[in-house]
Each structure stands twice: as C-alpha cells, then as structure tokens.
Amino acid sequence: ELKVEQNPLFLSMQEGKNYTIYCNYSTTSDRLYWYRQDPGKSLESLFVLLSNGAVKQEGRLMASLDTKARLSTLHITAAVHDLSATYFCAVEYGGATNKLIFGTGTLLAVQP
C-alpha cells in the first residue's frame, strides 16, 4: 500500500523568506502532482512532474522530483501572503490502472 507523507504538516513563515516542503512516498512511481487548496475550496493543480529529475517553476514556487529517492520538493522563494494555503502532493500509483494518492498536506501560513 502506497504511503505519501509530507513534511512539515504546518509551516508558519514570514514574508520574504524561503522554505521547502518535502513529499516522500513509499513505493515506485515516476509521476507526481502538486495541488493547492484554499480553505473551504477545491484543489488547484500547480505542477505535473512526470519523470526523474523533472523540475517545474511557476512564480515563487518550484517543484522537483527524484524518483530514486522517492522524494519531491516544493520550494517557496520570497514568500508572500497570497501563498497561504494547504499544499498537497499526489503520487500516481497502481500500474495499468492508475490512481492518485494524496499526501498528508502542508498548511502554509505566510505572516506579514
């Protein structure tokens, strides 16, 4: 059974600072997705990582995937308040019939 863990679960950071969220998963997969969720809202797709070494950047967020280490990172550069949300990684799993298994989530609070 695939387990997907994120670290930290809660992150309070100041505007302008940098930080990294980690996503570890327990079985082989080379496809990983990052989503953002605002309180009471749905999930917004941020990044699609489809191979080892994939790196994607959008604004202040950069995501990477190391399939050998079973690790993805979401790096935040010079955080702003608008980035406050819960971030989930999701790993594609199952072989021929794939499904997404979500990580535990990281609640990010960016303080002015």
Next chain:
Amino acid sequence: DTEVTQTPKHLVMGMTNKKSLKCEQHMGHRAMYWYKQKAKKPPELMFVYSYEKLSINESVPSRFSPECPNSSLLNLHLHALQPEDSALYLCASSQDIFSSGGGTEAFFGQGTRLTVV
C-alpha cells in the same frame, strides 16, 4: 476549458433521506473520480470510472452508489448516510487512467459540502 462543475454546493440531509450529487465536465476526459475529504485531511479516493465503467471502488460502503450515465456526467447517489459521512465530496476528471506519456493530471470541481443530520 478546464472546468468540472459540481451541484449542489451545499447539502444537508437526514439519515433516512436519499439524495444525489452531480458532476459534469466537457473536456473530453474519459476518467472521472469521486473523492471524500474530511476537515484538515487529504482527499481520499472513493471511486474511479474509466470510459463510463466502474474501474476502482475503494471498499466504499454501499450507502454510496456511483453512476456514470455518459462520458460527461458522474453522479453519486446517497442513501441512509451516517453523521460521520459529513465531508466535502470532490469530483475530478482526467484524460484517462492508463499509463501514458501525459500522465493523469486530475482537474477538480468545487466540491459539495455534505452535512448529515
């Protein structure tokens, strides 16, 4: 258009009621999903439909009954629910569920917030 539309947005139902959640997408996606999300928890997969056929049932209780009338629509029929079934129910769609070069990026609807009283 990357929109998945869910109705209703909010639903309050008694434990003896029968109700249905609806989901619609017009992206030509052939895979559709139901997820359940409790507060401060990640979404949990319930059902996966592929080409209008049920592909995955994650051991969901029979009081939840999915239906896929056509490739654009997905319903979740609810009957005799319990208060612990109160949650945000999310519908999603993706190109398909099979291993492919493009991956299976899922697009989510706004969800139905269900309260069982």
